[in-house]
Amino acid sequence: MKNDVKIRNEMLSWYDAHARVLPWRSKPSERPDPYYVWLSEVMLQQTTVQAVVPYFEKFISIWPTVHDLASATQDDVLREWAGLGYYSRARNLYKCAQAIVSEHDGIFPNSVKTLKSLSGIGDYTSAAIASIAFDIPSVVIDGNVERVISRLHRIDAPLPDSKTIIREYAQNLFIGDNTDRPSCFAQSLMDLGATICTPKSPKCEICPISKYCVAFEHCDAQVYPKKRKKSKIPxxxxxxxxxxxxxxxxxxxxxxxxxxxxxxxxxxxxxxxxxxxxxxxxxxxxxxxxxxxxxxxxxxxxxxxxxxxxxxxxxxxxxxxxxxxxxxxxxxxxxxx
DNA sequence: AATCCGTGGAA
DNA sequence: TTTCCAAGGAT
Structure with a gap:
């Protein structure tokens, strides 16, 4: 468990030097806009930064605040979402915007529990918003974190069987002995997963935490996380x-x-x-x-x-x-x- | 718990 | 061409 503190410190140093510049991210000295964080996190579910950027830009151009979005019609939102896929996200986004305006005075809640009660916000997104927008230490587990932790601990069980053990490791990492800079730390893992600890050809040579990675030690990081084989689609x-x-x-x-x-x-x-x-x-x-x-x-x-x-x-x-x-x-x- | 719900890009 | 998959949530 002592490694968790070291890993956090390595990740934060790496993030300070290599953080990606993304349209929804605030500058280091500025407070993030919870609306931007929420919108980007929902858009990014199950897709890529590249796919999301133009949609995010368009949305904040048309609807600069959650009030503006709540004042739109659902059909307006679906029309602008067209092409991004998983359209229930757009309907839930709209429902959520209306709930925030009508039930939360237009202010994004800052607790995981309240966030999770909103449409389209689940385990991951609630923790992500709490961490990134409000700097509240939260257990942020997405595909990136699952991959990084699976490799760090060289977890043999395949997903989704390994979700329970991954969450245990994540608890220690996110809210263990050190919870310094939770916003930066959560985002550092996303960036590591997207640019270094990638699914197919991880760049372990330049990974800031390879010295703590059991899979790296065994030279087989690329085979983790293991996954159950998918059946063919009709x-x-x-x-x-x-x-x-x-x-x-x-x-x-x-x-x-x-x-x-x-x-x-x-x-x-x-x-x-x-x-x-x-x-x-x-x-x-x-x-x-x-x-x-x-x-x-x-x-x-x-x-x-x-x-x-x-x-x-x-x-x-x-x-x-x-x-x-x-x-x-x-x-x-x-x-x- | 297992299934449903999009898309586009990489290898 | 086929396969895999990229910041999940709802039911």
Whole structure:
């Protein structure tokens, strides 16, 4: 356990010299904006800094404060979120903004417990906000921390079995004998995980804490954390109905539950594992394949020259916030209409 | 506890 | 081409 204090000190020194400059981060002398911290943390769930930066910039440009975001409509937020994926995050973001304004006087709560009661804020995000925005020592466990700790201790059990032991190690590291500069320390682990202790080719030669890393000692850091093998995802098929008339195309708002919930898109058939009737691969003019987390979809756009409800101008299509699946459809067929 | 929920980039 | 996966949360 004594190593935890040394690790913290090494990490803080390393962070002072190598911290990444990111749009949501404050300068060393300034207080972070809890709104920025929250927004960035939610956006970063299950994705990458590169994917998030333009979305973050756009959001704070349109909605500079949580009050502004709460005053928007859910459809506004979904439209701006389009392309980032996991759209329940956007709905929860909006719910959370409204709760903060209506139930917390527009002030972000500073306790893990209260933060966690808000929509879209779970174990990780509540601890991250408490640490990063308010400098409250918290146990911040994300994919980066899981990877770093798995390697430091060369944990043999695969994820998610190892989550319990990882949390024990993390407790000691985050709120053990030394809790100095919790905000910087939490962010230092994120940066280490993103730039040095990476999943595939960790740069152990330049790692500030390799001397404490059991996996480094055994020269096999890259095999940790071990993970259970994932089963293959099913292939599904469907038809997209592209109603075209007089320079306009038909769109619909999807149901509030299920895939791409609440997003706009082209009407489609159901998606199932049976290949599509009447549309042979060879006979169809178009085919879009899109891989989701739990299945891969092959969608056959079928152009229908007739009017339907809710037609919009072709040139408006790019502005309505189509999720990527339907952007792919539109990009493929637009020039042929 | 296990499943659902997106996307784009790297190797 | 295929596989893996990047700052998880809700149910």
């Amino acid at each position: 292939e599904k098929y469907g038809v997209a109905y592209i109603y075209v008339h007089d320079g306009k195309v038909g769109i619909e708002k999807r149901p509030e539950k299920g895939m791409l919930a609440g997003m706009v898109g082209f009407p489609t058939s159901e998606w199932n594992e049976d290949s599509v009737d009447n549309i042979d691969d060879d006979m169809s003019a178009y085919k879009i394949r899109h891989v989701f987390t739990h299945f891969a979809l092959t969608l056959y756009p079928q152009i229908i020259n007739q009017k339907t409800y809710n037609m919009i101008e072709f040139k408006e299509v790019d502005k309505i916030g189509l999720p990527t699946l339907f952007k792919k459809v539109w990009n493929m067929i637009e020039s042929d209409l």
